Amino acid sequence: MYCFQEKILINIRERFRWFRKIIFHGKISPEQITFFVTNKCRLNCKHCFYKDKLNKGEDAALSEIKRISENLGEFSFLTLTGGEPFMRDDLPEIAETFILKNKVSRISIPTNGFEPRKIYSETQKILERCPGAEIIVKVSIDGLEDVHDGIRGVKGSYERAVETFKLLKTLKEKNRRFRAGILCTISKINEDYLEDAFQFTDRELKPDVFGLNFIRGNVSDMDIKNVEFQKYEKLYALILSGLRGNYFYKAYKKFVIRAIKRIIESRRYPFSCLAGRVSAVIDANLNVFPCEALSVDMGNLRDFGYDFKKLWFSPKAMSVRNYIDGKNCVCTNECNIQNNSFFTPAILAGILEGWAKERLKLP
Numbered sequence: 001m002y003c004f005q006e007k008i009l010i011n012i013r014e015r016f017r018w019f020r021k022i023i024f025h026g027k028i029s030p031e032q033i034t035f036f037v038t039n040k041c042r043l044n045c046k047h048c049f050y051k052d053k054l055n056k057g058e059d060a061a062l063s064e065i066k067r068i069s070e071n072l073g074e075f076s077f078l079t080l081t082g083g084e085p086f087m088r089d090d091l092p093e094i095a096e097t098f099i100l101k102n103k104v105s106r107i108s109i110p111t112n113g114f115e116p117r118k119i120y121s122e123t124q125k126i127l128e129r130c131p132g133a134e135i136i137v138k139v140s141i142d143g144l145e146d147v148h149d150g151i152r153g154v155k156g157s158y159e160r161a162v163e164t165f166k167l168l169k170t171l172k173e174k175n176r177r178f179r180a181g182i183l184c185t186i187s188k189i190n191e192d193y194l195e196d197a198f199q200f201t202d203r204e205l206k207p208d209v210f211g212l213n214f215i216r217g218n219v220s221d222m223d224i225k226n227v228e229f230q231k232y233e234k235l236y237a238l239i240l241s242g243l244r245g246n247y248f249y250k251a252y253k254k255f256v257i258r259a260i261k262r263i264i265e266s267r268r269y270p271f272s273c274l275a276g277r278v279s280a281v282i283d284a285n286l287n288v289f290p291c292e293a294l295s296v297d298m299g300n301l302r303d304f305g306y307d308f309k310k311l312w313f314s315p316k317a318m319s320v321r322n323y324i325d326g327k328n329c330v331c332t333n334e335c336n337i338q339n340n341s342f343f344t345p346a347i348l349a350g351i352l353e354g355w356a357k358e359r360l361k362l363p
Contacts, residue, residue, distance in 0.1 A: 038083040044153030049217025067306035092125035113139040113161030120167040138181040181209035251354030293331040
């Protein structure tokens with residue numbers, strides 16, 4: 001299996017910025033931002049935690065996004081999501097804006113893959129506009145054809161997703177910093193079928209990265225969240241067994257699995273959550289949240305003249321951080337676990353210890 005190894009420390013500038021964020025949580029702007037650039041989507045996914053907002057309201061204009069970027073400052077990691085992000089016709093311009101003005105080094109874009117030619121064309125434009133950045137496009141595939149189409153609510157969505165992935169792979173030939181990945185959400189619906197799906201994608205599609213998300217949030221049928229955790233563990237063991245090298249990635253993923261297990265069993269978050277400090281979420285209507293899971297917003301950027309920092313350091317934003325500090329919420333969001341681990345020295349030290357054991361094959 002081809003797997004993209006997570007790059008933790010990219011260059012000296014980012015190392016210094018990361019160090020400052022470790023020391024001054026909440027006193028400087030976030031290092032990772034998830035931007036829901038649109039609420040539009042053509043599918044009807046059963047595991048979607050964003051359904052209440054889909055296909056409602058107007059998306060932020062490009063001019064508004066540029067104003068936000070001007071006041072945001074430098075940060076490293078950006079996720080452009082939705083809805084279906086490729087339903088915007090100006091996605092390349094949005095990506096370029098954050099690369100040029102905010103020195104973003106990596107952009108990740110998840111997609112349902114429903115419009116193969118458009119996704120290919122727009123990704124090509126993004127790569128042309130952002131030659132120095134690392135671009136990762138992850139196509140969602142939640143099982144083989146019948147299972148995937150059943151989850152996504154539209155017949156033919158699997159076939160289109162596979163076509164999209166194959167087209168994206170061709171872009172790697174001229175773009176060394178591009179990665180084509182596959183993203184899967186495990187739920188009660190597909191937990192018994194994902195091993196076959198993974199083996200197929202590993203053998204036939206050869207993604208650079210295979211991401212596995214544990215179903216989360218408020219979904220239409222809450223029963224599909226009752227995943228047998230052992231099946232999740234087994235699938236991840238299969239994924240990690242195929243890696244060659246990538247010792248830090250293995251150690252990190254094993255930490256994530258243990259953390260999610262503790263959260264599910266105890267219904268408590270096992271360490272401090274830094275959402276709203278080192279990471280932020282902006283929705284399509286420009287409301288800012290500490291994370292995807294928490295419905296309490298920190299404010300709307302339009303009310304702050306598109307000045308992100310003014311909102312970020314506002315009394316309301318601080319009250320949301322205090323709420324999180326009180327451990328009043330629990331989630332299994334892998335992105336939050338990643339941010340918490342990378343910006344908490346004690347946790348990062350434990351992962352590095354795991355890395356050393358992986359490398360040296362210690363028990």
